[in-house]
Amino acid sequence: MTIQLFDTMAGAARELAPLEPGHVRVYSCGPTVYGPAHIGNFRSFLFDDLLVRYLRYRGFKVTWVMNVTDVDDRIIKGARAEATTIGELSGRYRKMLVSDMQTLGITMPDFMPKATENIPQMVELIQKLLDGGHAYKTDDGSIFFRIASWPEYGRLARLDPEGMKVGERIEADNYGKDDVRDFALWKGPKPDEPSWETSIGPGRPGWHIECSAMSMRYLGPSFDIHTGGVDLVFPHHTDEIAQSEAATGQRFVAYWLHNAFLQMGGQKMAKSLGNIERVGDIIDRGISPRALRLALISAHYRMALSFGEDSLQAASSAVDRLDALFAALATYRCDCADDATLAGLLDGTNAAFETALDDDLNISPALAALFDLVRELNRRVDARVLSTADARRAAAFIRDLDRVLGIAPTAEAALEPDLQEMLDERAAARAARDWAGSDQLRVALAARGVLVEDSRDGQRWRRAD
């Protein structure tokens, strides 16, 4: 079975066939670090993470690049407001970004380049476009891409280039353009704005050029997958394609993948709409990071996903269910024969899981396969038809699937000595039928974040997180 991915350019799912067999090169449009990212942004990064995790799970080598935009209008404005530098401001929020990514279990990209550290690469690209007649300079030192020089312009977004001439708005900033549709590759210097001295003149980069320059730097002029939110289809990715392909003469990207928005209150989550939530705030409310992660990946990436208190609660409960199973499997002891049908059960689950994800990362049936297995394993634990080794095997199997999902509890570390002592005392109390003492210790352990449950195999415990 092969992996199908929905390519925006084709408007259809296409079989993944990397340019270099066995090695997939992925570029994800990362955030502009002008402030703390919200969970809508993280839905995108979690989609990227799921994609990369699954490709690796399926045996591909993956080189993953996610850019961080650290110079733009909002950063400049923010730095000015705080009387600090764009480097200080963007550095601060970049740290917060990485911290939130770690909280959510997002794999660290192989490269997270900053725009400001790739100015020479951008300049080189812009020079090529100037040389090729695809770009021109205006009086203020800005350089624009000439859309009229690129007939393919707008194909990704299915835009009619002629139609764009009607009803467009002219930014006061951008006087001097030959055509209002032309976009900035390079912005001429202005007082109070950071500026770089370069061979194409002083100024700072336009928005789109950084992604072309950085993706090509790390992945080559032509690579496999480029991801981003649907809002980036136009103009960002449209412009990236034009400038990249005009400069290199090669196809820029083989598969364009776009994720839908996270919604809250029936609208997309957006800072401008004021309906945002941040990772830190949600964790501070006592929601576990894994529950938040599950809530944000639980629907297909191209479908709008509703977020709210209900979805967080549902995800929390689902994660608890998984945790309880792991605790039960870890505690389970049965000196009985191996379950002859376990291997078949696991194989079936594995097949359903991969079939689902192979189909454009269709996560819902994949999760259904996992939770079907959870129920079946609970049944077998209750019925005591598994051997002790079976229980280990089952847990290991789920951990293997979890390389993709990232929602299982971390392998249980031993309890702190004092907590273990309480647990032992409680076992003794129970043996002595000292229910009052036993209940008291259970409450005390819960207060320390350890949930204790009694089972036929003795006490089970799991972290509350």
Add this chain to the structure above:
RNA sequence: GGCGACGUACCCAAGUGGUUAAGGGGGAGGUCUGCAAAACCUCUAUUCGGCGGUUCGAUCCCGCCCGUCGCCUCCA
């Protein structure tokens, strides 16, 4: 106005031209249990926005209508 998508139970959310419409959450009842928790069992959409059409048969295909959302401007 142009382009794109969506509308499935109380909530979230899969899915298929035809035997029981996934899964998670929630709710009701039950089993187990010193208690608690967990788990398991049963029930919770004769129905898939509405109206037509194609078909032996449509939730799934086509058309229209209604509703919602997104992009067309910074945006994940």
